[in-house]
Amino acid sequence: MVDDSAREAVGDYKYGFHDPENATIRFDKGLSEKVVRDISELKGEPEWMTEIRVKAYQRFMEMPMPTWGNCDMLNQIDFDAVTYFLRSSKGTEKNWDEVPQDIKNTFDRLGIPEAEQKWLGGVTAQYESEAVYHSIREDLEEQGVIFLDMDSGLKEHPEIVKQYFGSVVPASDNKFSALNTAVWSGGSFIYVPKGIHVEMPVQAYFRINAKNMGQFERTLIIADEGSSIHYVEGCTAPTYSTESLHSAVVELIAMDGAKIRYSTVQNWSANVYNLVTKRGVAHSNATIEWVDGNIGSKLTMKYPAVILKGEGAHAEVISVAYAGKGQHQDAGAKVHHLAPNTTSNILSKSISKNGGRSSYRGMLQVTPKAHGCRSKVVCDALMLDSDSQSDTYPTMEVGNSSADLEHEASVSKVSNDQLFYLMSRGHSEEEAMGLIVNGFFEPFTRELPMEYAVELNRLLELEMEGAIG
Amino acid sequence: MIQYHEIAIPPRSEHLWRYTPWHRIHPTKVEEIPTANPIKFSLGDDFKLNSSDEIARNFIHTVSPTSKCLKLQDEKLELDLRCSGHICAGELKIESRGFSSLIIRMSGEAGWTGLRIQGEVEGSLSIALINDLSVDSHLLKCEDWIVSRDSELEFAEMSSGGFMIKSDIRVNLAGKGADVRGGIASNGHGGRHDDNHVEICHDVGYTTSSLVIHSACNDSSHSVGTGLLTIEENANGSDAGQVFRNLLLSEKSRAESIPELEVLADDVKAAHGAASAPIDAAQIHYLQSRGLSKMEASSLIVEGFLMDAFKDIKNEDVISAIRTRLLVHLECLIKG
Numbered sequence: 001m002v003d004d005s006a007r008e009a010v011g012d013y014k015y016g017f018h019d020p021e022n023a024t025i026r027f028d029k030g031l032s033e034k035v036v037r038d039i040s041e042l043k044g045e046p047e048w049m050t051e052i053r054v055k056a057y058q059r060f061m062e063m064p065m066p067t068w069g070n071c072d073m074l075n076q077i078d079f080d081a082v083t084y085f086l087r088s089s090k091g092t093e094k095n096w097d098e099v100p101q102d103i104k105n106t107f108d109r110l111g112i113p114e115a116e117q118k119w120l121g122g123v124t125a126q127y128e129s130e131a132v133y134h135s136i137r138e139d140l141e142e143q144g145v146i147f148l149d150m151d152s153g154l155k156e157h158p159e160i161v162k163q164y165f166g167s168v169v170p171a172s173d174n175k176f177s178a179l180n181t182a183v184w185s186g187g188s189f190i191y192v193p194k195g196i197h198v199e200m201p202v203q204a205y206f207r208i209n210a211k212n213m214g215q216f217e218r219t220l221i222i223a224d225e226g227s228s229i230h231y232v233e234g235c236t237a238p239t240y241s242t243e244s245l246h247s248a249v250v251e252l253i254a255m256d257g258a259k260i261r262y263s264t265v266q267n268w269s270a271n272v273y274n275l276v277t278k279r280g281v282a283h284s285n286a287t288i289e290w291v292d293g294n295i296g297s298k299l300t301m302k303y304p305a306v307i308l309k310g311e312g313a314h315a316e317v318i319s320v321a322y323a324g325k326g327q328h329q330d331a332g333a334k335v336h337h338l339a340p341n342t343t344s345n346i347l348s349k350s351i352s353k354n355g356g357r358s359s360y361r362g363m364l365q366v367t368p369k370a371h372g373c374r375s376k377v378v379c380d381a382l383m384l385d386s387d388s389q390s391d392t393y394p395t396m397e398v399g400n401s402s403a404d405l406e407h408e409a410s411v412s413k414v415s416n417d418q419l420f421y422l423m424s425r426g427h428s429e430e431e432a433m434g435l436i437v438n439g440f441f442e443p444f445t446r447e448l449p450m451e452y453a454v455e456l457n458r459l460l461e462l463e464m465e466g467a468i469g
Numbered sequence: 470m471i472q473y474h475e476i477a478i479p480p481r482s483e484h485l486w487r488y489t490p491w492h493r494i495h496p497t498k499v500e501e502i503p504t505a506n507p508i509k510f511s512l513g514d515d516f517k518l519n520s521s522d523e524i525a526r527n528f529i530h531t532v533s534p535t536s537k538c539l540k541l542q543d544e545k546l547e548l549d550l551r552c553s554g555h556i557c558a559g560e561l562k563i564e565s566r567g568f569s570s571l572i573i574r575m576s577g578e579a580g581w582t583g584l585r586i587q588g589e590v591e592g593s594l595s596i597a598l599i600n601d602l603s604v605d606s607h608l609l610k611c612e613d614w615i616v617s618r619d620s621e622l623e624f625a626e627m628s629s630g631g632f633m634i635k636s637d638i639r640v641n642l643a644g645k646g647a648d649v650r651g652g653i654a655s656n657g658h659g660g661r662h663d664d665n666h667v668e669i670c671h672d673v674g675y676t677t678s679s680l681v682i683h684s685a686c687n688d689s690s691h692s693v694g695t696g697l698l699t700i701e702e703n704a705n706g707s708d709a710g711q712v713f714r715n716l717l718l719s720e721k722s723r724a725e726s727i728p729e730l731e732v733l734a735d736d737v738k739a740a741h742g743a744a745s746a747p748i749d750a751a752q753i754h755y756l757q758s759r760g761l762s763k764m765e766a767s768s769l770i771v772e773g774f775l776m777d778a779f780k781d782i783k784n785e786d787v788i789s790a791i792r793t794r795l796l797v798h799l800e801c802l803i804k805g
Contacts, residue, residue: 066482067480067482068482366745368720368721368723381732383732383734383735383737384735385735386702386703386705386733386734386735386736387702388733388735389731389732389733390730390731390732391729391730391731391732392728392729392730392741393484393727393729394726394727394728394729394743395484395725395726395727396724396725396726396727396743396745397723397724397725398715398717398723398724398725398726398745399723400717400720401686401717401718401719401720401722401747402717402747403717403745403746403747404745404746404747405743405744405745405746406742406743406744407726407728407741407742407743407744408740408741408742408743409728409730409740409741409742410738410739410740410741411730411732411737411738411739411740412737412738412739413735413736413737
């Protein structure tokens with residue numbers, strides 16, 4: 001189903017198939033205040049949300065494109081060529097059998113229902129702009145856990161959404177958060193009540209199917225005092241020769257003593273701009289963990305952030321990036337230590353191959369009132385050929401004398417000794433290279449649920465095919 | 470030649486200008502080109518340097534009433550730069566051949582000083598630059614170095630004078646076997662603002678570089694260290710490292726570190742590190758138990774920390790000149 005020209009442009013990509021479009025509602029391409037109001041009206045949103053959207057649209061129009069990062073690629077985005085809303089299904093189904101057949105086929109091929117039965121606490125499947133399937137285990141629902149797609153969240157719990165929406169990532173934060181706030185659709189809304197530990201991960205799967213599609217999901221996760229949750233998201237898109245835009249906003253709020261782990265395996269096809277703002281606020285003794293894998297997309301600009309607002313809060317960011325031909329993975333992490341005795345760890349690993357470019361861009365900030373903070377940042381980059389590029393742009397701002405911060409980074413190639421050793425044990429050079437790459441990413445994969453880790457290793461093996469010679 | 474007024478004011482999104490934007494280090498208003506007194510060089514012949522497209526270099530070139538050239542051939546020289554008047558500026562060209570060393574001392578009570586240095590190294594050059602300007606001075610300093618094949622440059626900078634300092638050092642390793650080792654020590658006290666930016670570019674392969682920046686920040690001082698290490702395509706066999714460390718000595722002091730890497734070749738070694746920490750209470754306790762006052766103990770630790778920035782510098786004369794100045798400076802601080 002992938003056209004040859006596109007395949008040539010973006011290379012082999014397992015999830016590059018696409019289905020015929022069966023849109024029930026499709027907006028014309030391009031963005032205007034009318035489009036923003038129409039999206040809001042179509043969803044039957046309250047007036048305050050429409051106002052938030054319109055103001056965000058105005059901010060988006062006023063704000064310039066970022067002047068840092070890969071400006072060449074960013075300036076290629078044609079906002080007028082993007083479809084901002086496309087509805088493929090009449091509603092969000094709770095029963096898998098009621099999902100339209102073509103969409104069901106897609107998610108069957110991606111293995112979603114199988115995974116749900118085996119090991120998930122809940123699933124949201126988003127196709128284009130809106131969720132098409134949603135379910136949560138009954139026992140979790142009985143405990144008061146709310147797990148909805150964001151549109152339903154707004155309808156059923158407007159008071160919670162109004163309180164927290166945009167409180168962590170305001171529309172004016174950056175151009176793409178303004179865009180998302182203006183045209184957001186879909187995403188997940190999760191509320192975990194006090195003291196409840198959601199033992200099994202909940203998952204959202206995001207799929208873009210149409211050409212020139214813009215997906216702007218909005219996710220809001222609130223873990224109340226002493227609760228915990230692990231949220232996993234996966235993303236794929238078909239391979240087209242024209243570009244799609246994915247610009248999500250994710251807001252996490254971990255109340256006192258709560259823990260949120262947010263795992264992502266981003267495997268967009270290499271024609272998707274992935275410009276995402278992810279940020280969490282951790283209150284006293286709370287923990288927020290971002291486990292972030294970036295394999296696909298044309299350009300990713302994503303810097304999961306944690307604001308350590310309460311004393312004793314902790315942040316953990318583990319990210320890996322794989323940049324192949326024509327790709328730029330501009331990823332990183334930001335941690336703001338606002339309160340005393342807060343701690344953070346950042347581990348970033350990246351691989352560049354076939355002319356790909358991977359960048360780590362980080363920010364570590366300690367404010368004057370944050371006594372006794374500790375943080376460690378480690379960035380490792382592996383270059384597999386001389387056509388590729390690896391950059392590190394870390395920033396440390398220290399405003400308190402008691403802070404203890406460390407940053408270290410290194411860039412290297414695969415060691416000939418390691419290759420030689422593995423080959424002397426009977427592996428081909430390609431297998432040996434694959435093993436070394438999997439080992440390099442191991443600190444990341446061991447943090448993922450088993451199925452994701454296996455899948456990631458398999459994806460990396462596919463990406464590594466032909467890496468030698 | 471591009472004129473100063475034709476250059477756009479750089480945005481703060483460029484990390485070079487993030488913490489000390491152009492309007493803060495310009496001596497008057499950014500649209501003005503003021504009249505400057507010449508820096509008095511104790512050595513050197515008159516020389517005309519080319520202008521630059523970069524705003525700070527272009528500005529210093531535009532306002533400088535003096536420009537000197539110093540040629541070193543297997544020599545050990547000391548150069549005094551006397552900066553006086555409200556605004557003071559000068560340019561210096563250094564051409565070094567053979568094994569040479571140069572110790573530059575900047576002193577004077579100029580309100581604002583602009584210094585531009587352009588250097589070419591063939592052979593081996595060890596250079597020390599000691600900033601000993603008066604406590605209210607502002608300094609804008611730009612250095613550009615080209616290190617040729619099989620040549621080495623050692624630069625050591627001791628920054629303890631002045632109130633606001635913006636230093637921008639760029640080194641190009643232009644020939645195979647070229648090597649640069651840099652050490653910068655900054656001692657922040659009072660409301661001092663010290664911004665050091667270093668760019669090292671490995672233009673060709675089999676070149677080596679190391680850079681260490683140590684900042685000790687006391688009172689309400691603010692230290693900034695930004696670095697960009699670039700390894701160009703095909704510069705295989707390069708070995709590069711940079712380390713930024715901050716010692717924070719007071720509640721109100723601040724330190725910023727941005728050590729950046731851009732690597733476009735695969736067969737290289739490139740690493741960087743940054744760390745910030747308070748003074749170790751156990752070390753203070755140990756020294757106090759040996760009879761030193763807390764201030765003396767702290768001063769001794771600061772001395773050790775700052776001199777450690779020059780551990781890769783081999784030239785004894787350079788190390789000795791810097792150590793002497795640092796000891797005097799720290800003693801003055803202890804005695805108030």
